[in-house]
Amino acid sequence: MQPIIKVEKASDRPRRRRPVHGARIGIIVLDTGFQRLPGDVANALTWRFPVQYHVVTGVRPQDVIEGAPEKILPAFYDAIDRLTELGVDGIATSCGFLAMVHPQLRAYSGLPIASSSxxxxxxxxxxxxxxxxxxxxxxxxxxxxxxxxxxxxxxxxxxxxxxxxxxxxxxxxxxxxxxxxxxxxxxxxxxxxxxxxxxxxxxxxxxxxxxxxxxxxxxxxxxxxxxxxDVVSLVEWLHAGLMPRGFHPETC
Known part of the structure; x- marks a missing residue:
């Protein structure tokens, strides 16, 4: 006789505190002032699903591209903490050069993180x-x-x-x-x-x-x-795993 394997259901798992609901993805945005057109990672109209933004105030693109990683990491750790506390399930960033600190961000984050396209x-x-x-x-x-x-x-x-x-x-x-x-x-x-x-x-x-x-x-x-x-295809891929599409027999 095969042993009965108990499969954990979502209702059995401890529920996280979520002050904000409906946004499964959090996006860390650099401190910029240029216009972000639809399609840009920091334009909310880009997304087919809600996202939660967090701006790392004082961290500019040149600080990521040309600066020392150890100087920017505290701001990103704080952003990860704040987005996690809000209730997102995955985190992305808005600059491909953050691949330089991906190992550190991955080690720090308790959530899936997509740091770079x-x-x-x-x-x-x-x-x-x-x-x-x-x-x-x-x-x-x-x-x-x-x-x-x-x-x-x-x-x-x-x-x-x-x-x-x-x-x-x-x-x-x-x-x-x-x-x-x-x-x-x-x-x-x-x-x-x-x-x-x-x-x-x-x-x-x-x-x-x-x-x-x-x-x-x-x-x-x-x-x-x-x-x-690009970064949009990356974030959409991340979101697809966090919120898979539902398929029901009666609709097939």
Whole structure:
């Protein structure tokens, strides 16, 4: 006779205190002033589900990209604590360069944490034909290191495409432009990817490091014909596991 295995039901588990309900994902946002268009990680209209934001006041993009990790970690630990106390079930961040501190954030967080869109690289690579590779769109080529990839389990040496320093995307971010042109930034993103594909024809898919690029992912795929993965696809993947779709026999 087979032993009876008791399966824990959700109703049997201790309930967490939740001051806020309905937002399963918390997103840690850097302290910026530039306009975030729909599709950007920090525009609430981007999401097909509710999210809970927390701004790490005083931590700017340059502090993450160019600064020392030990200086920014306390602010992120505090953000994790605050989002956890609010009742979210998973946490994401809003800058791909936070891959540099992913091991520390993962060790600290008691919840699943998606720190960087670069986390998708190993999975995307496995979807491609053997003669294809992943190209990575970055906002600052000089600042990205092998450790950014190693820390999230991604291989090093992948082809990189850098947004132009004086192009509208980086200039608007750097200058905290309160109003930006979607068309100009779309051209900037497309030109970056066109250069990448010309330099490395073996690129079979793209991963955007920069969390401000998702507004242009659809245009890139439609114009240049390569799959594009970004912080939005990462957060949607995380949410899909935390809140799986329901399928019932009567609807099939």
């Amino acid at each position: 670069l986390m998708q690289i190993p999975l995307v690579l496995q979807t491609l034909p053997a003669d294809k590779t992943v190209g990575v769109i970055v906002s600052d080529r000089k600042a990205i290191t092998d450790n950014h990839f190693i820390n999230v389990g991604a291989p090093v040496g992948l082809p990189l495409g850098e947004l132009a320093f004086d192009g509208p995307i980086r200039a608007n971010m750097r200058n905290n432009a309160s109003q930006v042109s979607y068309a100009a930034q779309e051209r900037d993103a497309l030109e970056t990817v066109e250069r990448m594909l010309a330099e490395t024809p073996s690129i079979g898919a793209l991963v955007s490091e920069c969390a401000n690029l998702p507004p242009y992912s659809q245009a890139i795929e439609r114009t240049l014909g390569v799959p594009v993965y």
